Amino acid sequence: MSTRLALALRLIVPAVWIGLIIAIDFIEAPLKFQAPGITIPLGLGIGRLVFTAMNIVEAVLLVVLAIALWRSAAQRRERFLLAGLAAIMVLKLAVLRPLLAGHTDAVLAGTSDGGSSVHYFYIAADGVLTVLLVWFLIVQVRRIVPTQLDDVVLAATEHARVGGSR
Incomplete structure (x- = not known):
């Protein structure tokens, strides 16, 4: 994987993942x-x-994002955010989904009338996931697009270097 592709994936994957969460969790599920x-x-x-389909896609996106970071020089902050994303996914897949599946089975079998606080934990987990993804995306954009302050510091450094060599 080229550095350019890895960079593109570090931007595209979180953006697609955010869109997936918004579309499924916050639009489709309630409606x-x-x-x-x-x-x-x-x-x-x-x-x-x-x-189930969404969680499979999320797991694939997490793996692609991890590979893209591995193929490029990841900063500590990026590794921290990736670890946070992975931790939330483990929580969703290993803890919350099985609890929700059991509750759904009980409702479908007629032994429960519905309503579960686990749904709120799942929503909260996806809220945290969304915040981490937005944060990750901001970090990536700031690595690529220098801020005006970066330009000022660079210009001042260059001016001092050129002025100091006379």
Whole structure:
């Protein structure tokens, strides 16, 4: 993988991931149950399929992002953010999804009437994931696009170097 491709992936992957979370978690999931004719069991079945697919895509995005960072000189802050993203994904996949699946099974079997606080933890985990992804994206953009302050410091350094060599 070229450095240029790794750089592009460090920008594109978090942006796509943020879009995925917004589209599924914050738009599709709440609206699904408002559609005419959607029953709780049907909505839960659709939700299970959608979130399974989403989690697979998220895992792939995390791996691609890790490879892109590995292929380029990652800063400590970037490695920290990647570790945070990985930790949230482990929490979602190893803890929250199995709890939600058990709850969904109980609702579908008729032994539970619905409503689970685990959903709020999942939403919170995706909220934290979104914040980390935005932070990661900002770090990447700042590495690529120098700020005006960077330009001023560079100009002053160059001026001092050129002026000092006379």
